[in-house]
Amino acid sequence: MALFRLPYSFPSTLPSFFPKILLPVPSFSISCSSKSTPNQLKNNDDNSNSDNPKKPKRLSEQSSWEAKDSEGRDYLYRLGKEADNMNIAVGARAGVIDDLFTGNFLGKDSDIVFDYRQKATRSFEYLQGDYYIAPVFLDKVACHIVKNYLAHLLNVKIPLILGVWGGKGQGKTFQTELIFQAMGIEPVIMSAGELESDRAGEPGKLIRERYRTASQVVQNQGKMSCLMINDIDAGLGRFGNTQMTVNNQIVVGTLMNLSDNPTRVSIGQDWRESDITNRVPIIVTGNDFSTIYAPLIRDGRMEKFYWQPTKEDIVNIVHRMYEKDDISKDEVVTIVETFPNQALDFYGALRSRTYDRSISKWIEDIGGIENLGNKLLGRKKNEELPVYTPPQQTVEALLESGYSLLREQQLIMDTKLSKEYMKNIDD
Numbered sequence: 190m191a192l193f194r195l196p197y198s199f200p201s202t203l204p205s206f207f208p209k210i211l212l213p214v215p216s217f218s219i220s221c222s223s224k225s226t227p228n229q230l231k232n233n234d235d236n237s238n239s240d241n242p243k244k245p246k247r248l249s250e251q252s253s254w255e256a257k258d259s260e261g262r263d264y265l266y267r268l269g270k271e272a273d274n275m276n277i278a279v280g281a282r283a284g285v286i287d288d289l290f291t292g293n294f295l296g297k298d299s300d301i302v303f304d305y306r307q308k309a310t311r312s313f314e315y316l317q318g319d320y321y322i323a324p325v326f327l328d329k330v331a332c333h334i335v336k337n338y339l340a341h342l343l344n345v346k347i348p349l350i351l352g353v354w355g356g357k358g359q360g361k362t363f364q365t366e367l368i369f370q371a372m373g374i375e376p377v378i379m380s381a382g383e384l385e386s387d388r389a390g391e392p393g394k395l396i397r398e399r400y401r402t403a404s405q406v407v408q409n410q411g412k413m414s415c416l417m418i419n420d421i422d423a424g425l426g427r428f429g430n431t432q433m434t435v436n437n438q439i440v441v442g443t444l445m446n447l448s449d450n451p452t453r454v455s456i457g458q459d460w461r462e463s464d465i466t467n468r469v470p471i472i473v474t475g476n477d478f479s480t481i482y483a484p485l486i487r488d489g490r491m492e493k494f495y496w497q498p499t500k501e502d503i504v505n506i507v508h509r510m511y512e513k514d515d516i517s518k519d520e521v522v523t524i525v526e527t528f529p530n531q532a533l534d535f536y537g538a539l540r541s542r543t544y545d546r547s548i549s550k551w552i553e554d555i556g557g558i559e560n561l562g563n564k565l566l567g568r569k570k571n572e573e574l575p576v577y578t579p580p581q582q583t584v585e586a587l588l589e590s591g592y593s594l595l596r597e598q599q600l601i602m603d604t605k606l607s608k609e610y611m612k613n614i615d616d
C-alpha cells in the first residue's frame with residue numbers, strides 16, 4: 190500500500206507550532222493507494238518517507254490525458270462536433286439554495302450563532318465507504334489549509350482563497366469534501382445561489398456571517414474549519430451579456446476585503462471588539478474563473494488550482510467506485526478507454542443507470558406504479574417491502590449503459606430544440 194505524504198516544506202517544525210493554534214492534526218499522511226480511505230488519516234511525525242519514490246506526480250507533470258470535457262466538448266469532440274451547450278451542470282446548480290441554509294440566520298449573535306453553526310456547518314455522514322482522493326488534489330487543498338492556519342508564523346503573504354477550477358463533473362467539490370472529512374475539518378458551505386438576493390447587500394452579509402461562523406468553530410470547538418463556496422462563477426461570473434448586479438459587486442468586494450483583512454470582519458454597522466476573528470481559509474470551486482472580476486482572482490488574494498484528473502486518477506477513482514461490484518482494475522481500464530474524455534461524473538452515472546432495469550422489476554413486484562405512493566410512504570407498520578435485488582454488475586452491462594448515456598448526450602446536441610422554440614434569440 191503506497192503512502193502518500195503531504196510534501197510540506199516545514200513538517201519538522203510543525204509539532205511545536207500546532208498546540209498554539211488549536212490545530213488538531215500536527216502532521217499527517219493519507220493513504221492514497223488503491224486501498225486507502227479518508228479515514229486512514231494518521232498522525233505521523235516521521236518524515237523519513239519524504240523521498241518516497243512512489244510519491245505521486247505534481248500537477249505540472251500530469252499526463253497529457255486531456256479531458257476535452259474541460260472545454261465542454263467531451264465525447265462529441267471525438268466525433269468532430271462542437272458540444273457548445275453541453276456545459277449545463279453549472280447552470281443547473283445556480284439558483285439552488287442548499288436547504289441547510291434556508292432559515293433566516295442573519296443578524297444573530299452569540300448562542301444563537303452557535304445553533305446556527307450547528308445548521309450551517311457540514312458533516313459528512315453521507316460520505317460513507319471508501320473513496321479515492323487524487324494525490325495532487327489532496328496535496329493542493331491540504332497544503333492551502335495548513336498554510337493558512339500557520340499564516341501568522343510564516344513570514345510570507347499567504348492568499349486566503351484557494352480557487353479550484355476545471356471541467357464540469359471532475360470531482361472538485363466531492364474531493365474537497367473528502368479531504369475535509371479526512372482532515373477532520375468542519376467546513377461552512379455556501380452555494381452559488383446564495384450569492385444573489387432580492388435584497389441588496391444580503392449575500393455580502395451572509396458571506397461575512399458564514400466566515401465568522403467558521404472562525405467560531407475554530408475558536409469555540411478547537412476544530413479546523415473553512416468557508417467553502419461552490420460553483421462561484423455560476424453566481425458571480427459574467428457570461429455574454431449578463432449584468433453585474435449590485436449584489437455581485439458587494440460579494441466581490443466582500444471577498445476581496447476578507448482576503449486583505451482576514452481577521453477583521455464586521456457584521457453590523459460599527460466595529461466591535463468581537464469583530465476580530467480567527468483567520469479561516471476560503472476554498473471556492475468553479476468552471477471558468479476568467480468570468481470573474483479579475484482583481485478578486487489576483488495571485489495575492491487567490492491561489493488558483495486547475496483540476497484535471499489524469500487517466501490514472503480516473504482509473505483509480507472509478508475502480509474504487511466499482512469495487513463493490515467486483516469489477517477488476519483491468520475492466521475499469523477497458524471502460525475508461527471505451528469512454529475517454531468523459532468527466533468523472535459520467536462513470537458514476539453509468540453505474541447508476543445499470544440499476545434502471547432492476548428498479549423497474551421491483552416496481553412490478555410491488556404492484557406497479559399505481560401503488561407506489563402507498564407502498565413507499567403509506568404502508569402500515571411492520572409491512573415489509575419486497576426485497577430489492579441489485580443487479581449483478583458486468584462489464585457488458587456497464588458498457589451498455591455507457592453507450593446509452595452517450596446517445597442521450599448526442600441527442601441533446603443534435604436536436605437543439607431551443608433553435609426551434611427561440612428563433613428570435615441570437616445564438
Ligand SMILES: Nc1ncnc2c1ncn2[C@@H]1O[C@H](COP(=O)(O)OP(=O)(O)OP(=O)(O)O)[C@@H](O)[C@H]1O
Pocket residue numbers: 278279320321322323355356357358359360361362363364420474475476506510533534537
Ligand atoms: N473521488 C471520487 N470518488 C467517487 N466519486 C467521485 C469522486 N470524485 C467525483 N466523484 C463523482 O463525480 C461526481 C461529480 O463530482 P463534483 O460534483 O465534485 O464535480 P465538480 O467538478 O464539482 O462539478 P461541477 O463543476 O459541475 O460543479 C460526484 O457526484 C461523484 O459521484
